Amino acid sequence: MNIPGDPTAAAVRTTCPYCGVGCGVMADVAADGSVSVRGDPDHPANFGKLCSKGSALGETTGLDGRMLYPEIAGRQACWDDALDLVAKRFTDTIAAHGPDSVAFYVSGQLLTEDYYVANKLMKGFIGSGNIDTNSRLCMASSVAGHRRAFGEDVVPGTYEDFEEADLVVLTGSNTAWCHPILYQRLLAARRTRGTKIIVIDPRRTATAQECDLHLAIDPGTDVLLFNGVLAHLARSNVIDQNYVGAATSGFAEALSAALADAPSSASVATGCGLAEADVQLFFQLFAGTERTVTVYSQGVNQSSRGTDKVNAIVNCHLATGRIGRPGMGPFSVTGQPNAMGGREVGGLANQLAAHMGFESPEDIDRVARFWRAPNIASRPGLKAVDLFRAVGEGRIKALWVMGTNPAVSMPDAGRVRAALKSCEFVVVSDITRTDTTRYADVYLPAAGWGEKDGTVTNSERRISRQRAFLPPPGEARPDWRIVCDVARRMGFGDAFAYDGPAAIFREHAALSTYENGGRRVFDIGAMAMDEAAYDAMPPRHWPVAEESVSHHRLFADGRFPTPDGRARFVAVRQDRLARTVDATFPIALNTGRLRDQWHTMTRTGRVPRLAANTPEAMIDISAADAGAYGLADGDLARVTSAQGTARAKARITDTVRPGQAFLPMHWSGSFATNAAAGSISTPDVDPISGQPELKHTPVHIAREEINWTAVLLTRRDLRPTGFVHWSRHAIEGGWAYDLCGTESPDQGILLARSLLPDVRPEHLVEYRDRHGRTYRAASLDEAGTLAEVMFVAPTGELPPRDWLQLLIGSRQPLSAAERMALLSGRSPVPMASTGRIVCSCFNVGVNQIASAVAAGCSTVEEVGQSLRAGTNCGSCRSEIRTIIDAGRLQAAE
Template sequence: MQDLPATEVRTTCPYCGVGCGVLARVAADGNVTVRGDTDHPANFGRLCSKGSALGETTSLEGRLLVPEIGGRETSWDEALDLVARRFSETIEKHGPDSVAFYISGQLLTEDYYVANKLMKGFIGSANIDTNSRLCMASSVAGHRRAFGEDIVPGTYEDLDQADLVVLTGSNTAWCHPILYQRLLAAREARGTKIVVIDPRRTATAEECDLHLAVDPGTDVLLFNGLLAHLDIAGVIDRNFVDSSTTGFAEALSVASAEASSPGAVAAGCGLAEADVRLLYELFAATSRTVTVYSQGVNQSAHGTDKVNAIINCHLATGRIGQPGMGPFSVTGQPNAMGGREVGGLANQLAAHMNFDRPEDVERVERFWSAPAMARQAGLKAVDMFRAAGDGRAKALWVMGTNPAVSMPDSARVRTALKSCEFVVVSDVTRTDTTRYADVLLPAAAWGEKGGTVTNSERRMSRQRPFLPVPGNARADWRIICDVAQRMGFGDAFTYDGPLEIFREHARLSAFENHGDRLFDIGALAEIADAEYEHFPPRHWPQASGEPCAERLLVDGRFPTPDGRARFVAVRQEGVALPVDAKRPIALNSGRLRDQWHTMTRTGRVPRLMANVPAPTLEIAPLDAHRRGLRDGDLAHISSRYGFARARVTVSDNQKPGTAFLPMHWSGHFAANAGAGSLATPLSDPFSGQPELKNVPVRIEREAIAWTGVLMTRRELRPTGFVHWTRHPVDGGWVYELCGTETPDQGILLSRRLLDGSPRNQFMEYTDRRGLTYRAAALDPAGALAEALLVAPPGQLPPRDWLVSLLGAREPLAAGQRMALLSGRSPVPMPSIGRVICSCFNVGEHQIAAAVTRGAASLEDIGQQLRAGTNCGSCRSEIRTLLDAHRLQAAE
């Protein structure tokens, strides 16, 4: 790898499981800029819109910088003493299972390791689970059932080498855009076919060769049908099946009985028979096939069976462990894989050992010299919060995650957090969850902490600090060790930094490991300080004395007692909760292209909020018509667990009978817009992963009587409104408001948000009917401090000019002051429109102008505006604009 300038630090992106390399530079004024690391083998210099904006997420605005007890700032000693004392007292009085940790894929491997060691080895309970339970637990369970161990066989290079890539339950173009661009490059270079299996027509489906819009929850039937077809087509690899697997006959028998023909599969999946046949024929005829799957498969009450249905097809054809082929689980978090390596899940032990093998429990116990080793699996995420709610879990520590928003049935989770006797939260910023903390501990953020992460292809990379740790924040590993020492476990937690923890993690992976477990990084057990500092990205396993293995299972041997993979006979089960007359729409949820989790990082970056500034419900035209819904209406969405509100987007991308709500909006950014409030806690019996993709809901139109918009420098959390959302802009925030009250009441509610400071010059206007209200405040220098507009629906004036004044912070001329209450600039002002390309801040009006100048293709737009030339996740929207222009020109 190339040497870097002294001011630039090589690190790893903290977003998705692609694990992109990042070069971070800190200027003399403290400004942070980032660019992609051209030497990193995950991304070769490319970054997505979120990664490109990482430098804009490092400010201290909203950061937790001082420990708090009951909302009172305090010292670390007082806070840690209280945490250790309360945990110890709870364990002494109620036993170790009365304590629980809920941790995060945002932790580094070293953080994860010490948290797992403390809970399972020294507290004596396995009640430690991670938000990765919501992400890839079904993949873990499916891998273990099929392979004997949680392993991803392939690498990203397989996407370059495949002739067919099947993307199922994966909106790769938005959720893993760098991998998607890699795949498109392979199609350009070698003609790779791309098939997308997804109920929605996503951005990924826009550029595929075949899109199968399956009915939600029917994946097992589709892949069982594929397995049966592979047998009929005569492409079963009998030598591989006979020498390297068990259980084929039973799996095939079940699949053939359930999916007797492509026609039967098509009818059961809501597909055209011709599309099913084409998929089956492509798969049968293409040796180099990779099946990429993600949350659309995992986040299901039958997710593990879906995973095994996919793996069965690859085992049957011997398409595993070889270049350009294999099942490929792509993770959603930067260190979901690292958490799996150290046993971060409640049903795992460290180093890929497991509770169902007593010898593994005893081995870890001896290695750690653990005084109170847990001997059975603990509470998984959904059950953990149930236990916190009913009093079984009396002390809970939440690290780096926001379950009050992200967990299913989130209203019950919030009730559980409120009722739990003692709640500790360590995080970098205030969230909906920190509101329930008895003790709040400020943690170091990305850019301030160091350690390792492992991406979706088993590649370990360093995250390196390039910023000082602000205030009194501390690294997670240190916070955990400080508590452990105060609980009396000091001798086992006296690490002097992440490197010492990493060495122990590597030693444990090799301890009494004679090839039984493929996870082995024993070659790194004595890694030198300098080597760890300059640690290049590398795959595991890396056993002592053995070369690094990039691709696993090459020899057809599996980490099972007999060395054989297992086919798992799976059946298409009914959905966890079927739609009915009361709740006739199946609600899906997931990510948007520019957002991350509950927006604690991305929600403060104006350009990342510009494409979709507010939560929207996508619904099919037929379903919208039946409910009297139009674009922009406010919808009330209800399930048996709760309700949410969002603006309506009528979209042909939605299959009739389905709808889509983004997962991101928390109470910090909108009122009652969280998908977790609607989601069911019903979970997969093998993985414990809840059903988040198929929730029966009722959708109704809210009769909105007034709307408003507040543009202000201040950060607020409005109360008393039927609905509000907010998004950042240069210089402040924009709050969208609305209500079912009469307009005069809406005006009164909205006026309460205004800053009444006597320092400001204030002006306002109300029409004679009491339906329209305008107000503006200028600061002492004569610059716009805030403006409020209220009007009946559809009658608000433009706000682009006012927003630009807010960001400029310049004294206004007399003509500008006179125009403030109209909301319209006194001189023509160009507007870029809604941002389409977040990487280069290109708006829809700029794209339209380029089309007028003759741009007729994605390539033309890229040459003129650069839009679509970085991560490419905006290409589908650009294509839609191009198509609309062609249609308009043809009329």
């Protein structure tokens, strides 16, 4: 949608493709094709603010790394041949082995319209429930908990509740990094109304550094803590007996379980690894603050007991009647831009479309009649972990992966890769080559963000439009069209004869209201609109059963979509983890997101300023554990679990407690060798939701004895082989590769030297010391500009590289002094290093901030006034404060 009256006529209103906040974005395309983005000031999710990733969206729309043409067996093919082959192989497999021999694994990156047709094809016309989504790794426990408590997967509140609460409890949510725009809205409310913030997280995250109380619980003890809250509410006579009696069922059983779990605050403190005074303060604040919102995310969901954790939280809100009213309620924040949209259309294996389910024969019949699909699936399909296990066992013989990278992101990823390799037929539709595409028999190039139209639903049930402002490159096509093209070739053409996403959305909306009659909260029947209205659709909460009514908060009337209209308490008990640390694996490994990266980095990994804060995989470990394992800061650590091994640089920090460690989830084989958290994560799952335990994997950590290190700066896109460890990150003009090995330095030089291309002698500058320990080389192009440079040295002896990165990025011919400097390894002129980037929005480094502090800046606000750091999305503010505190300590010494 062009913006009326906007001075830039090309500006298009769309929605960010990253987290579940669902920020509005305004995209401008310049005459040269470059894209710039800014926050949409009128979008009610973000009011013009964007985080570091959202601000860099324009830098992700280039064609580097894009797959532009279909491929069959790794060779370019035409669309007709590729689609014909997909349809034939799926049809033949179904005919020979039945519908449950095929499966789709899809993604929260898909738009709702993409999701709808994929789900319709698999469940409605192939006749199997075997379509699951990477949202299974993200939100499945919340879905299960909502359905147990409310009768339907419904988030009752809205983002305004963050701003109207007097107490916000953030549990298992590093909101400052993972949902920074929401976090800034919360901090603004704290400044204006004094909102108290409690953070429950084993790590001292950026979120925990700006709260009133941090409860660093032992991993997996959330049920005990919230059972303690419920028991305290009962002992303090804070239970809303009128609400409980009129609007709920099962309270007595839930309270009995809570009292058995948590007879006292002391027992809760002991069981959770907390100070009793902190537990008592938390209980008192929760009991005494009516306007309380409990925000929970992956730290709760990604657990082998995630569903019970969700219900333990919801129980506390039901017991006090704090639900559906301003500034109160349980609030699940999603990790992906369309995790909720996928749930609306039945993208999970155990759901039907429009919040209907397999447990109801009436629902199955209803969807079948609406779709005119007599062969509709009659039972749930396989959830993600079981799905890939079935692939490995040969029960699933044809698999289609859409817009996700399970070879990296799934737990026990080594087994997943083996399953993909052994599968008889694998289709992958995506925008770029990934670790998963290497297993594809057929690759189908999909349109990406900015190239396709559709809708997404954010964490507060708000449906927003994603709009195209770029043409799909090469022969890329939207996912909905790819799915429909295959469906037609399989003989289901009449059911998939859509002329665009608006037609799909109309059908989706019509199904939501079909024979609903108020039985299901999800009803957007009034949004079954024509093309023009769809194009102009403003952001809107569901349900929208009537055109003039869009419901914001839900359940304020005490009525729920259960058979008796009552919410259900669920009796839950603290249970031990499926796997615990022991002498073999004594460290509890946690995984999660970084501030500036997204999933397996297929988009963000190519943006230099997003790579600058954490350019390589790091494992956070306490000083005590580092000492026990002989690790110094920056050493290469080998991390081993029962599932496999990964490697990452050690970062000694006080943000994790002894006995725990943290490894980011993002690194794939495209950006490092064997640094993926999924390779070592446990495949244990929640028995109800099927969501895997990604927050507690027992591991062993050991130091790798590294004898040489190297840095290669190059314009080439490489995947080195034969190295103990390598990682890379984007820089202006190319890539920076860090390499190391256990060989002697002279052997390391030979190994690293093999990466350099053959060039004419006059284009090569080369130096090797006579002891065979140090090597420096650079190659120049025909214009005399630096094409690549490599330095090899013993561990800890590499010179600074800032000036080399500037030379690569400048693309200017080198002077004689600069050529000589390449041999010496030192910049020809003194230059200050910015250091590791702290503020990605404005590219401000740690050394710049430290200098500003030394010059007199004593607050985060003063640093912002001086350098702009921390003045946009604010997700770096806690790190700036840490630098300020370190400066004060140094000045006091």
